[in-house]
Structure formats: structure tokens, C-alpha cells
Amino acid sequence: MASNQWIFHQDMDAVQYLMASDARLAALIKEIGDYTLVLREDYFASLARAIIGQQLSVKAVETIWMRTVHLCGGQVGPESLTELTEEQLQGAGLSKAKVSYLWDLQQKILAGELCFKEICHLSDEEVVTALTRVKGIGRWTAEMFLIFSLGRSNVWAVDDVGLRRAVKWLYRLDETPTGNEMKSYGTRWSPYSSVASLYLWEAINRGLVK
Structure with a gap:
């Protein structure tokens, strides 16, 4: 990661780890492709x-x-x-x-x-x-x-409404996952749960999450 950028691509260790650990997330990552997040340094x-x-x-x-x-x-x-x-x-x-x-x-x-x-x-x-x-x-x-701002790689915001929506969509769940259910996804994606979060938010930004 550059000092003020987080550059995501499929050769990145964190991305490869997530793709190997979760087939549905892997498919989403492939669909989104590469992108760059500029960190908020102020x-x-x-x-x-x-x-x-x-x-x-x-x-x-x-x-x-x-x-x-x-x-x-x-x-x-x-x-x-x-x-x-x-x-x-x-x-x-x-x-x-x-x-x-x-x-x-x-x-x-x-x-x-x-x-x-x-x-x-x-x-x-x-x-x-x-x-x-x-x-x-x-x-x-x-x-x-x-x-x-800090670019920490293993943060999973279980109470984030957008992430709950995205998880429900990605796994085709009948109900929005509870806080405890959300924790299990964070555990699955550790130590790169922040990276998983960013792909899920990007899915929302691109209108993929229905």
C-alpha cells in the first residue's frame, strides 16, 4: 500500500486470501476488478x-x-x-x-x-x-x-447498515444478518476483513446490491 493509497488487484496477497477463502466473495472481486482507495490523511x-x-x-x-x-x-x-x-x-x-x-x-x-x-x-x-x-x-x-484514514486491514463494522445489506445480497439470505451473524463473516475474512468490507461497499456504490 502506498503512503496515501490502497490499491486493490487480484495479485495482492489480501485479495488472493479472500478469494481462496470465499467463493462468493471471489466472484464479486472478479466482477469489480481493480480499483484504488485514496486514504483521508487529514x-x-x-x-x-x-x-x-x-x-x-x-x-x-x-x-x-x-x-x-x-x-x-x-x-x-x-x-x-x-x-x-x-x-x-x-x-x-x-x-x-x-x-x-x-x-x-x-x-x-x-x-x-x-x-x-x-x-x-x-x-x-x-x-x-x-x-x-x-x-x-x-x-x-x-x-x-x-x-x-489509517488504512487498517482487519476492521469489520458489524453494525454498518450497508455491510449488512451487502452480506444479505451476496449470500442470498432471507433476512438481514444479526450482529452475531455478521461477526462470523468477519472471522472468516480475518485478517483482511477491511478489504472484504471495501469490496462490499463498492458493490453498493456500483448498484450491484439490490
Whole structure:
């Protein structure tokens, strides 16, 4: 994996492992083919956008995010947020609760309670523990950060609605799998469950999941 990219192809060890362990997933991987995921290296912006995007449509998130970027002078960071008022952020479309979550993230960064240089060296569970100390960040958001910002290879978000839909579709299940049932798939695909997740999300993005 390049420093800021995750490049997927069938000669990749992780992909070969998944294809050998699961015939249905292998067929999906062949159908999707090669693709590249660019990691979100601006960790603060990644978490801030995740907070803003909670329970909103993709279109709404993009609109509010771009307004926030504009207010911050082009870069959303702990220092640029210091210059903004609650009224300005609410005017951009953030709820009062989400403004408080952004302030809490900002304050923990500025106080040194959350250090992005250190977080890269923590285990997956330690990252989850560190991030969920921030108001408004739950386990799912922390898991998305592990995959899309840190590029961790063995993260399986059992509560992700999209993954549950995709697993139901891939295995032609009558019912959406429960959390415990989802865990069994993560175990099957370990130590590359993140990679399996990315192929399943890509299947949704391409309209394959019905």
C-alpha cells in the first residue's frame, strides 16, 4: 500500500486470501476488478466531516461540509474552528449538538488529550477507545477512521447498515444478518476483513446490491 493509497488487484496477497477463502466473495472481486482507495490523511477533517455527516444524506453532508470549509478559510482544523462562533456553524447547517461535538474534538486536540501522531501507533481497539472519548464519536465512526484514514486491514463494522445489506445480497439470505451473524463473516475474512468490507461497499456504490 502506498503512503496515501490502497490499491486493490487480484495479485495482492489480501485479495488472493479472500478469494481462496470465499467463493462468493471471489466472484464479486472478479466482477469489480481493480480499483484504488485514496486514504483521508487529514485526520481532524476526516473526523469533523464524520461528525457533520451523522444521519444526513450524502448531498446534505457535502453542502454543509463545503460551507464549513469556506467559513474556515479553506481548511477545517482545530485552529481555524477557534475563529468561528456557534451561530456561524449553525448558519452553515450544523445542529447545536454537532457544534458541541466539533468543539469537544477541537478542545481535546488542542489540550493534547488526543494526539494524531500517537494514534497511528495504537492498536485498533486502542484507537476506538481514544476516539470514542470525544463526544459524538461512537464505535462505527472510529471504525470508519481506522479503515479510511489509517488504512487498517482487519476492521469489520458489524453494525454498518450497508455491510449488512451487502452480506444479505451476496449470500442470498432471507433476512438481514444479526450482529452475531455478521461477526462470523468477519472471522472468516480475518485478517483482511477491511478489504472484504471495501469490496462490499463498492458493490453498493456500483448498484450491484439490490
